[in-house]
């Protein structure tokens with residue numbers, strides 16, 4: 001079966017399962033359905049795929065990896081100094097190399113989606129007003145791109161041209177300068193494999209098929225254009241502040 005067909009079958013099956021499993025209030029949408037039920041079902045499918053495809057394998061990978069040793073920051077005492085209360089095994093070792101990819105894919109998937117849900121708000125709601133763009137963020141946007149519209153066009157173009165599944169990002173470098181880039185799969189610009197230098201995501205646009213295929217079919221560009229209306233500028237401004245402070249938990253929650 002062609003990959004696209006498999007995707008349709010898979011998302012169709014998951015849609016049925018997810019719709020059946022949802023409590024009626026959620027299926028109708030909060031507050032009695034601002035959006036067509038199909039949109040809420042698509043959102044629910046996205047959650048369900050995330051849970052099944054990212055969080056559960058992440059949990060498995062983490063559980064398996066602790067059977068081998070983990071890398072931790074150096075301790076101010078010897079590894080066995082806390083015995084017998086805490087075993088020396090807890091403080092030693094390396095991440096098994098056969099688990100790195102699984103943790104990168106599934107941990108990345110979780111972190112990226114934490115950011116994704118937060119940087120969106122209902123279309124037309126107060127958070128989507130550009131009045132929420134802080135003076136600091138505005139200055140950084142103008143410095144890097146010339147205008148908010150130009151930044152958004154770059155974000156869209158990076159997402160539209162991503163081959164296969166991945167993400168498009170606006171990220172803040174160490175000097176506060178902004179850039180747009182795209183990553184494959186669940187990679188993000190914080191990962192050493194991606195970054196030329198550390199760059200903290202403040203906007204993340206999911207261009208995996210699971211994010212749009214049910215609603216937009218193969219028209220990824222229609223989805224990315226529409227998505228730009230959902231940007232929660234209040235959160236993105238807060239993310240920029242957090243990036244400047246190095247506070248990653250404020251951007252995507254504790255991992």
Ligand SMILES: *[C@@H]1O[C@H](CO)[C@@H](O)[C@H](O)[C@H]1NC(C)=O
Pocket residue numbers: 118120121122125127232234235
């Ligand atoms: C508006 O944005 C703030 C900051 O991200 C968030 O706490 C709040 O839930 C958002 N409201 C809506 C309706 O999205």
